[in-house]
Structure formats: C-alpha cells, structure tokens
Amino acid sequence: MIPIEYFITFGIILFCIGAYGVMSKSSTIVVLMCIELMLNAANINFVAFSAFTGDVMGQVMVIMTISVAAAEVAVGIAIVLNAYKVRKTVSTEGLASMRW
C-alpha cells in the first residue's frame, strides 16, 4: 500500500503549482485552469483520506467539488467572453482600470 504522505505531498505540489499560476499568469483563461488544479489537489486529499479511514463522506465531497468546479468554470468562461466582447482583451493587465 502506498503511504498516505505520498498522496498529501502530491496534493501540496499540485496546489502550489496552481497557486503560482493564479498569481503569475496574465491570461485569465490560464488562471481559470490553474484554479482547477488547486481544486483537484483538494480532491486527491479527500480520496486519499477517505480510502485510509474507510469513511465515505470524503468521496461524497469529491463529487460535490467536481460539480461545483464545472459550474464555476462554465460561469467563469462566460464572464471572460463577456469581458472580451466589452473590452477586447482578457489579460489581467488590460482589465485593471479600477485600483484602490
């Protein structure tokens, strides 16, 4: 059996890659993809903990997270498209007219 530390470490690495992408990328589409990575890091944790403790609630939570992530990306892409229609740009530098 693979020790649980491996799963948690994998989750942490995935989460950090996602967080780095959210903070550094300038295209909002890539930022949305990085958010998906962060959500999946949590999913790996849930499944690993659920399998190790034998409690099914973790797997229920994974189903919920997947559906929430799908809904969020659907709305997010629509909002980014709307921003492109109105402002003709989707980069984070272009969408910075409001500050402070």
Added chain:
Amino acid sequence: MDASMISDLFGEVTPIIPAVIMIVGALLTPALYYGLKRRDVVTAAAMVVIIASMVVNAILLSDDYAGTYSGIFEYNAFSGLMMLLFQIVASLTLFVSVSSTETTILHYGAFNSLMIISAVGMMFVAMSTDLVGIFVGVEAVSISSYALVTMKRADPRAAEAGVKYVIIGGMSTALTIYGISMIYGALGTLEISELAARLGSEGYTWTFVIGLITMVAGYGFKIAAVPFHMWAPDVYEGASTPVSILLAAGSKKMGLVVFFKVFMVMFVGAKVVSGLDIEAVQYIFAILAAFSMTVGNIVAIAQSNIKRMLAYSSIAQAGYILIAMAVMTDYALTGAMFHMFTHVFMKGGAFLIVGALVCVGIGEKITDYNGLAKRAPFLAFAMLVFLFSLAGIPPLAGFTSKFVLFSGAIFDEGPGGVMTQWIWLAFIAILNSAISLYYYVRVVKAMFIEKPVKGAPAGSIRIPRTFMAAIVVCLVMVVVLGIYPDLILGPCKDAADALLGAYL
C-alpha cells in the same frame, strides 16, 4: 397560525420549508418573464414568494421550533434568525431592482432567479450541519453572484469587476476546499457537531493547522477581511447597486455565519470539553479583526467614489463583527448578530440612496452630491441618518449595536466583571469609529454645506417609488432598533444560546 400547523401541513420537510418555498420562486420567475415580458409582474411574483417564506420562517422562529431534516439540515433559533436576515436582504434588493436603471432588461427573469438562488444558498449555509452542506451553499451564492455582478447594462466596469470576482472567488473556493480536505484528514469527520470533540482528543496536528489557515483564508475572502479584501471595492463599484447591496449585506453575513457555526463552535467546544488551549487561535482572529477595522477605515478616507467608500466601510464593519470571533463568548456573539442586523439596514439604506440617485442621473462621485440637500431634502436627511448610524452616533441603531458588540470584548460574566485580555481590541474599535466619522461627515458636508458645481441641474429630484419605500423601511428600522433594541436583541440572545448552549 403557529408552528404546529405548519409542521402538520408539511410533515418532515418543515425544517427546510422556508428555503423550499423560495426555490419554487426561483424556478417560477424566468418562466413568467419569458411568457409575459413584464418586469413588474415578475417582481410581484418574486416578492410574494419571499414574503410567504419570510412569514413561515417568522412563525417557526417565534414558536421556538427546532427540527432536523434527514440529518443534513437543522432548524433552530440560530439558523432561523440568520435566514430571516437573508430574506430581508433578498426582499430589499429584489424590490428595488424592478425600477433601477442599472439592472438588466433582457435577462430580468434570470436576474430574479439568481438573486433568489443566492438567498437560498445563504439559508442552506445557516441550516446545514456538515461541511459538505456549507461548502455547496457558499458556492451556490458565489456562482450566482458572479453572474449577477456581470449582468449590468452597458458598463465596461461591470465586465472587469466580473472577471476579478470570478478569479478571486475561484481562488477562495480552492483554498476553502483544500482547508476542508486537510481538516477532514486531521479530524476524520465532516460533521460540525463532532469537530469539537475530535479536535479536543486529537489536539493541534500539522494537518489541522494547514487546514485551519487555508480555510480561514478562503472564507476570509468571502467576508472581505483584510488582507483578503482587495476584490470588494472593485466588485461593489462595478456591480449594479442592488447587487452591491446583496453582496455587502448578504454574502458577507453568510461568511460570518460560517465563521460562527464552524470555527467558534469547534474551538469553544474543544476548550470546554477537553481543556484545549485556544488562545493562539483567538489572537489570529483578533489580529484579523484589528487589521480589517484599521485598513478599511483608513483607506476609506482616500476614496472619491461613494460606492468604493461604502465598500471600505463595509470591510471595517466586518472587522468590528470579527471581534466576536476573538472573544468567543455568548455575549459577544449576541452583539455580533445584533450588529449584523443593524448593518443590513444602515449599509443597505446608504447603498439604496446611491442606487436611487444613479437612476435619476446623479453620478457616484462624492462631489456629485454637492448641494443635494436643496434638491432632495428627504434623501439628504436619510443619508445623514444612515451614515451617522454607521459611525455610531446615538440614538441610532449603529450606536446601540456597536455598544453591545464592543462591550462584549470588555464585559466578563465572571467575578471580576472586566475582561482585561481583549480590552485593547475594544479600544482599537472605538478609535476606528472616531476615524470613520471623518469620511462619513465628508459626504454630509458635501450634501448640506458645499455649493453645487456650475452647470449642474438645480430642480428637485424624484426617485422611483420602490426605492423610496425601501429607504423609508430602512430609515424606520435604523431609528426603531436604536431606541428599542429589545426587538431583535432577544432573538439574538436565543440564537447565541442555540449555537453555544451545549458548551456553556
């Protein structure tokens, strides 16, 4: 009518019936608008549904009804009171969005539906008994409010605010769910009622600490506490004013409900049951509260747009309410809930006046309000009352609720009577109230003393009737709650007992 009649009628679904009634409304409004194409009919239908749900909830609450549905949702004094707050916010916003020129015409049915769904999400957060329900409820609110923010007519700022909100909201979702997964790993359960006992027996493991930090950060974004606040002013400015009210008065309160339901119950329970030392956690929340108050109030001074100024003031108000999270007593929690109620009316009222003036063509800059007292004496007076109430001038509601909230940090039920540990937090809060008076009075000065800019129209202003009615309701509540606080203080006390009663 009393609670037994409702429970006879609906049987086992009685605990969630206020939310179910509202979901029916959410499904009905898009169909009505598609068929009839009339905004007033759709709003009337939505209002009927919300008021029906509010009446049912008020009857259950006044009869001290308590029950659970399938072990997932629980109705008690706390969830009932918080649901009433969310219903008040939803009815205020829906009522004014019919005549606002900022709200969408093309998708008005969907706009109504999304607004009701976000209110229902908040109600599910107040009711749910495990972290799964809380997570899904918070996401229902977030995802519908992303769409609501972007649904503003012809304003490039709304598009930008929507993108910012969806990215920061998605990031906060990811942080939250990662925190929940770590807490699930550390404590082995998602049931809120079991978290306290498990934490007491397990103690602080590194898994739990990582989970706690990421989860507090994730929900910190929802309540816009410093340093997680940077989205709030942009989104409040970009969104149409009814949506700003929903976010400032509703969505923020939902985050605070999560803080009370999950963290306060967990730590107070662990302390009482197994003597866990929670002082470090209390200091985390105290620092969060102190920073939110101070940064919110100081940055608000520099704002020239009134919606941004109200947004920063809203961040500061969240800081005041977070005092209860630092002190973690029954009395402080009562004060926090009381302040949540008065904040709805005073911040909602101030935003309503801004929204009404936008409808008649007055801008959002503070200089646009110069000489307003001559053109609209009643509106200027109402704005003065709301702003003075936010600053905490007696005898208005803001003073009474701040008095109860701040004395929660000082008053101790023990023999000494004074809690020396948190007195500095009360001191910072009072100092901040004094700072906040500066930028509130600036608006009052613009309205009553400054001369209007040259070339501005001078005739009297007629705002839409729905806005007028909503402003009058808020004004009456601000004055009544200031003079007669027992109206809501009693239910707040019951709610605090329902939440923490098992550990007192």
